[in-house]
Amino acid sequence: MKARYISLKPLVDWRRKRRPLDFSDLFSECRPVVLEIGFGNGEYLGRRAAVERSKNFVGLEREWQSVWRALRYIARNELSNVRIIKADARWAIFRLFGEHTFSEIYSLFPCPWPKERHKRHRLFSKKFLQRLNNILEPGGRLWIVTDDGDYAKWVIEQSQSTGFKVDQSAVPAGTYGTKYENKWAKAGLKFFCLLTFCKEYECPNFDVKEYTLQTHRIVHFNPDEFRPIPVRGQIVVDFKDCLFDPQQQRCLVRAVVVEDEFVQDFWIEIRKHEANWHIRPASGCSWIPTLGLQKALDAIRDSCLRNIPTNRS
Ligand SMILES: C[S@@+](CC[C@H](N)C(=O)[O-])C[C@H]1O[C@@H](n2cnc3c(N)ncnc32)[C@H](O)[C@@H]1O
Secondary structure (H helix, E strand, O other): OOOOOOOOOOEOOOOOOOOOOOOHHHHOOOEEEEEOOOOOOOOHHHHHHHHHOOEEEEEEEEHHHHHHHHHHHHHHHHOOOOOEEOOOOOHHHHHHOOOEEEEEEEEEEEOOOOOOOHHHHHOOOHHHHHHHHHHHOOOEEEEEEEEHOOOOOOOOOOOOOOOEEEEEEEEOOOOOOOOOOOOOOOOOEEEEEEEEEEOOOOOOOOOOOOOOOOEEOOOOOOOOOOOOOEEOOOOEEEEEEEEEEEEOEEEEEEEEEOOOOEEEEEEEEEEEEEEEEEEEOOOOOOOOOOOOHHHHHHHHHHHHHOOOHHHHH
């Protein structure tokens, strides 16, 4: 099969953009913006974008396979009004989008995570719904379709004090034509549950401030004795590989930082500069400044200082 080039233009490189994202900059024309959360294969997103040319569409999805399929669909159908964001929605909706960005937000067959111990992975918790309220325009609409009655009940419970009026109805199988709708229809389901949320009032804004990162300078660093100490607690920092280049006087430590639902995997460098060693995220890595990232830098500094005799630190 002949290899086909898929344009990456619709994929938003959000780590390198100013946050919250400015969609008037990301789309060539300023139109109402619709967000789909967890678009799977992207069939419904693509079909809507092809038909509703007077709107811009944003797809949010955490799996590469899905992102790739959506990009292929966009390329084949030459859609200029779709942008794709690969990120975890539990984190992204708090960090990437500003107040009143979307005229409509929807999600088709979000994972219901039925097992008790997995419930924390569910989308559309109270806090999540409150944030969706923030990022929806006044009078905006959120809607969710699910095959799972227990999950629908849970979402309705979560919706108390989120600024939404909730309405529940049934939609016949075959309405959206997505992979999961087809799967449940084949399994014999004739109707699905449609939850519609109309924004009645504004929720207090969860304004997440960007963190100002502080890098460190230390006088002594001994690569032979250096053992980075992981961080435990609500924020978890693990250090994986550690490489030292004696010629460049540079040590690289791979850090994995987990805070809430956000994971960052990047390299920290400890580099000799004049009389000091400078500890900072290595250039060439994608990272965003967060408290967890600061804790990783602090942990490297503390680990460096641990083996220095007190009269030399
Ligand atoms: C059950 S599938 C439904 C896919 C599609 N909407 C459909 O109807 O076929 C759920 C989708 O949501 C995505 N997803 C689950 N949790 C997510 C999260 N936290 N952030 C972004 N996407 C998520 C999954 O990768 C998957 O593609």
